[in-house]
Amino acid sequence: MKKQYSLLIIILALAAVIRLFQLNTLPISLSGDEIDIGYQAYSLIKTGRDYFGNFLPVYFHSLSEYRMPALVYLTAPITALFGLSAFSVRILPSLFGIANVFQIYLLVKTLFRDQKQKFTLALFAALILTILPWHLHYSRAAFDVTLQMFVIVYGLLILLRGNLLGFSLLAFSFYIYPTSVVFVPLLCAAYFVIYKPQIRRSLIIPALILVPFVFNLFSGISGQRFGGLSVLNDSKIFEKIVTLRTEPWAIPGFSESFFHNKIEGISSAFIQNYVSAFSPEFLFISGDPNFRQSIGGFGEFYLISTPFLLLGLYWCFQNRTQKPVRFIISWLIVSPIAAALTRDGGMHATRLFPILFPLVIITALGVWQIVSLKNKVTRYSVLGISFLILIVSFTLYSHHYLVHYRFESARAWQYGYEDIFRQLSQVPPADRRVFINNVYEPALIRFAFYTSYPPSDFQKYFTNDLAKHDIVPGFFGFTLDNRYYFGEMEKGVSIDKILKPEDIYLAVQLFEADGDWDWSVSPPQTLKILGSTKNVFKKPLFYLVTPK
Numbered sequence: 001m002k003k004q005y006s007l008l009i010i011i012l013a014l015a016a017v018i019r020l021f022q023l024n025t026l027p028i029s030l031s032g033d034e035i036d037i038g039y040q041a042y043s044l045i046k047t048g049r050d051y052f053g054n055f056l057p058v059y060f061h062s063l064s065e066y067r068m069p070a071l072v073y074l075t076a077p078i079t080a081l082f083g084l085s086a087f088s089v090r091i092l093p094s095l096f097g098i099a100n101v102f103q104i105y106l107l108v109k110t111l112f113r114d115q116k117q118k119f120t121l122a123l124f125a126a127l128i129l130t131i132l133p134w135h136l137h138y139s140r141a142a143f144d145v146t147l148q149m150f151v152i153v154y155g156l157l158i159l160l161r162g163n164l165l166g167f168s169l170l171a172f173s174f175y176i177y178p179t180s181v182v183f184v185p186l187l188c189a190a191y192f193v194i195y196k197p198q199i200r201r202s203l204i205i206p207a208l209i210l211v212p213f214v215f216n217l218f219s220g221i222s223g224q225r226f227g228g229l230s231v232l233n234d235s236k237i238f239e240k241i242v243t244l245r246t247e248p249w250a251i252p253g254f255s256e257s258f259f260h261n262k263i264e265g266i267s268s269a270f271i272q273n274y275v276s277a278f279s280p281e282f283l284f285i286s287g288d289p290n291f292r293q294s295i296g297g298f299g300e301f302y303l304i305s306t307p308f309l310l311l312g313l314y315w316c317f318q319n320r321t322q323k324p325v326r327f328i329i330s331w332l333i334v335s336p337i338a339a340a341l342t343r344d345g346g347m348h349a350t351r352l353f354p355i356l357f358p359l360v361i362i363t364a365l366g367v368w369q370i371v372s373l374k375n376k377v378t379r380y381s382v383l384g385i386s387f388l389i390l391i392v393s394f395t396l397y398s399h400h401y402l403v404h405y406r407f408e409s410a411r412a413w414q415y416g417y418e419d420i421f422r423q424l425s426q427v428p429p430a431d432r433r434v435f436i437n438n439v440y441e442p443a444l445i446r447f448a449f450y451t452s453y454p455p456s457d458f459q460k461y462f463t464n465d466l467a468k469h470d471i472v473p474g475f476f477g478f479t480l481d482n483r484y485y486f487g488e489m490e491k492g493v494s495i496d497k498i499l500k501p502e503d504i505y506l507a508v509q510l511f512e513a514d515g516d517w518d519w520s521v522s523p524p525q526t527l528k529i530l531g532s533t534k535n536v537f538k539k540p541l542f543y544l545v546t547p548k
Helices: 002-020 032-047 070-082 086-111 118-131 133-138 145-160 166-175 180-195 201-209 211-219 224-229 235-246 254-259 262-276 280-285 305-318 323-334 353-371 376-408 417-426 444-450 455-461
Strands: 434-437 468-472 475-480 484-489 504-508 527-534 540-547
Touching (some): 002 086, 002 118, 032 070, 032 086, 032 444, 032 455, 070 086, 086 118, 086 353, 118 133, 133 145, 145 180, 145 353, 166 180, 166 201, 166 211, 180 323, 235 262, 323 353, 417 527, 468 484
Parallel strands (some): 434 504
Antiparallel strands (some): 468 475, 475 484
16 A cells, blocks of 8 residues: 555656646746736736726636636735746646646546555556646646646545535536536536435535526626637538538529538537547647647647557446446546537647546556456566557657747747836836837737736726727827827838837837848837847847837
């Protein structure tokens, strides 16, 4: 037993090291979502309100949508301790990722309590999750899903021990990430069918937890993001239907309406998304096509996992009457449904994150079958070769992540804003107006985060980000406090024409600065350079300029 726990400690230590190493700078910069979470948390701890001024909101009003509240509330005290930084935003998701490794160990032990080798099986599952590209990637940035799975698995552990209060935690997951709204009820239905628990009054508590969710559902807030992404509202599906019905060779009348309609289009999109979640391309070859959600060139699982996953599925089929097996398979089946209901959800690693746990457990079951072989030569040969391939795969992935992905993904993570806004915050304020290019990327929330702009002032002065012509003669955009202007110059207008003495303009290469002209080396005759930053290729990116 001591040996088992010693191995578990080693696995957890490894999980911690590879999730916390260079957390500030890998990924290279904070994404827009991470920055939004951080500034909402900062606003909450400073004022008790979101940055739109809503007091202790159930859902946080952000610039483009309403944000789920759980991670924001948990991050708020971290920003009070460490200020606004990559560390303060990323540390909790990373810690939850480490906790996930311990949770899958406990979950396997709880599910397979009658198996003689449950400790070994649990250790295999924990080790697989520790070095898995999918989970590792999502444990190093402020994605909500490591918290989502922490709460869901913790709730399941309580349920599987016979306490229905676990439903309270499952209900709480509705406030963490939108897929829980579909996934968790389906998982609970599977639990009821398989384990047939006795209904008690303890279900009143989760019902009360869901009251704010239901209230906001009717107001349209809690379902806003899912509704915007749903295949039910996908304009491309309806455009395709119209195109098929009106092609020159189409036969007008009932037949075209019968074969090409909303039900057929939505069903086809759902099925395609669902099947894609289990595709070798997604799982083992290239992963999520979004460069911010995957490093590219690697699957969400290592390719060496394939035979063990298949072997585990075969074992599950052989033991399909066992309740733990039926529950794991049910979990596997219902996991992609929420993602499949959204546009491009078939290979969306964030929305598909709940499928990760059953896949890891089934893979661990496959490894267990090899360990259980009576023929020692076969057993050690297969395990030895597989382990070597796994080490090589992990080494290749780690090299690509540490050395190449950091820089290859710089544009996807909007690298450069931290440096230039930190420089801006060092410029003596005086009565300067500041103009900020808002075309390269929406810059408002990045400005607020990296300059630690007071949330109370943001709530007071910000109205909306709708761009207007000539908010200052020659400038198209919106203003904050009539001092900060976000937008772009009107066509044919030059920077020196809109700036007064002491004003500052944040210019972007290829927008205000033409071609390869490096203003930090040879600035325009009418402008003085106050600061600049370069991209990962050492090419000019941003400039802070003022009139001479």
